[in-house]
Amino acid sequence: MANHFNNKVVWITGASSGIGEALAYALSAAGAKLILSSRRLPELERVKQGCSVPGQVQLLPLDLSDTDSLQDKTIEAIKCFGGIDIMVHNGGVTQRSLVIDTEIEVHRRLMELDYFSYVVLTKALLPHFIEKRAGHFVVTSSVMGKIGTPMRSAYAAAKHALHGFFDCLRAEVTADNIKVTILTPGYIRTNISLYAVTNKPYGLGKPSENIENGLPADRAAKQIMKAIKGGKFEAYVGKFSSERIGLWLNRLLPSVLTRIAPRLVPK
Structure with missing residues (x-):
């Protein structure tokens, strides 16, 4: 595992917590050079100091909702180490509310951030990958990018959109030796549910029981690195759980999944 990532330059968004943070630690230990991005510079500094080789870590704060700034941020990222080998799209937010209660502004916010x-960022970085005829886009989607359950309409819509876009991109750039791996995490033990967008002004503000019982983020990072190394088109990340069963049902027996979906409300 270590040899595959040694001296590779990896840019991670959403790197200040959760999966992004755990992946930063694991990749640093494997010898990668890292560019870490999120809005919160103090948290990025903390993650940098927790990496095995802080001297091989560059920080690039950015706000994913400010899409007009992302072209310039990509130029800055390339300059950090003179090139990028792997782009890990990981930033974003989740959502918890019924369709009837979800304001259209919530849908727009989720699409802006999560799609x-x-x-x-992909369009900004793609010419660099094409020029060097190598690169790897790693996309954090979700099980909700493949199935639908109550309370997740805006989030699921954004994640479903990622699959369509990146599947098309893969078909276009495979001949240029550019890879695309879409990750479909299940419940991972992070603080993402604390900041879930709801129909209330300040979000959910409490941990989700399912998230609390999910796969630890460091173990998720190991699964992700294995998927990247293997060049997987798509990879489930998480425990063997009802979510993985849901993915199978969606493919093989979608009518069964539709009947049980109302019982899959996040706790």
Whole structure:
């Protein structure tokens, strides 16, 4: 594992917590050079100091909702180490509310953060990958990018959109030796549910029981690195759980999944 990532330059968005933070530690230990991005510079500094080789870590604060800034941020990222080998799209937010209660502004916010920012960054970085005829886009989607359950309409819509875009991109750039891996994490033990967008002004503000019982983020990072090394088109990340069963049902027996979906409300 270590040899594959040694001296590779990896840019991670959403790197200040959760999966992004755990992946930063694991990749640093494997010898990668890192560019870490999120809005919170103090948290990025903390993550940098927790890496095995802080001297091989560059910080690039950015706001994914400010899509007009992302072209310039990509130029800055390339300059950090003179090139980028792997782009890990990982930033974003989740959502918890019924369709009837979800304001259209919530849908727009989720699409801007969880979909359009990924598209803008990808289009900004793609010429660099094409020029060097190598590169790897790693996209953090979700099980909700493949199935639908109550309370997740805006989030699922944005994640479903990622699959469509990046599947098309893969078909276009495979001949240029550019890889695309879409990750479909299940419940991972992070603080993402604390900041879930709801129909209330300040979000959910409490941990989700399912998230609390999920796969630890450091173990998720190991699964992700294995998927990247293997050049997987798509990879489930998480425990063997009802979510993985849901993915199978969606493919093989979608009518069964539809009947049980109302019982899959996040706790």
